[in-house]
Amino acid sequence: MADEEKTATEEPAGEPVEKRSKGPAKVIGGIAGMLGLGVAAAIMAVPSRDTVPRFKGVFHHAIFAEKFSANLRDNNQTRFLQMTLDCEYSAYSHDYLPARVGDPLYDPRLRDAVGRVVSDKFLADTYEGPAREAFLTELRDVLDPILFPMHLGDTELPLELDEESGIRLGISYYKSTFRGRFFEHVLAIDAPQKTLQIDGGSVVSFTGGEEDLLVTSEAGDSVFVDVTGIEPEFQGELHIGVKGRLRRLYGDLIAQ
Known part of the structure; x- marks a missing residue:
């Protein structure tokens, strides 16, 4: 009886049965995994709105x-x-x-x-x-x-000089109409090229002797800037606006 049971469980003689490959499943799984990682990376690459301080x-x-x-x-x-x-x-x-x-x-x-x-x-x-x-x-x-x-740069008081750039608000600061939130706007400064620009507004040229230079934003809001103390090699951006x-x-x- 033991021999009969053993015979019944053996595979029939003849051509060997071809085993199915698991390769395609592995490839598909690998692609899906890579896509998943790509989506995750893309999500992580999107800057969070929380990175900008809010009121x-x-x-x-x-x-x-x-x-x-x-x-x-x-x-x-x-x-x-x-x-x-x-x-x-x-x-x-x-x-x-x-x-x-x-x-x-x-x-x-x-x-x-x-x-x-x-x-x-x-x-x-x-x-x-x-x-x-x-x-x-x-x-x-x-x-x-x-x-x-309005504040310009890293200053405690609004009319103080920004130490890094040498720029401050101008004589007519109280006439300025710009009221954007401080951490959402920048003044781009290129001292070697002698230009200033608020966000996407007009590029304004200066000579270095202006105490009350008018700079306007893309929306037409005004800021008066004193550039008499500007650092001659400074190139960068300062936050500008109200706190x-x-x-x-x-x-x-x-x-x-």
Whole structure:
């Protein structure tokens, strides 16, 4: 019986049975693996939007530590408006706006700007309903460039010199209309060729003696630049723009 079972399990004599090759499956599997790696590499090569810093917040800040007073137009400007102003803002860091008090120009410019707006108003233009909202919106737009001024390069204060390039904002910096976010825009500098360019805007030539050189972005927004201290061999890009944005003003308004 053992011999019969052994005979039954043996392959019949004759031509040898050809074994099927596993080569094509291996090739297909290899190609699929390579394609998978290629797709993964392509995905990894796409730069993440998170690599560019974004504004955070909404944060809160008290603009004036004490009540601020400014004269109104009423009664030959003998009436005045007392106010406390608070704001909501977004910024790369919530510490930015509180630190602005360290800029010696911050408080004088702030008080001058508020005084100019208030002195052009009657009480009815500031105090109630839609007029109050319009007044606070106008103040917000005037104060935004003071609370969040433009920066050029690696500087703590907006008007400081960028040490690497030797460039700073120009004399008419306060007239600049460029308000792009700092980490999303660059000023391209080619000192040997004596040219500047914001993003894809017009290339502007300089001689090296300009304290108030006008440079415009592709959208037509302006920046005034001082190139008198430029490093003669510098070629590179500096970030340019604002580090936060004022969203809303509110506070107490009291007429006297």
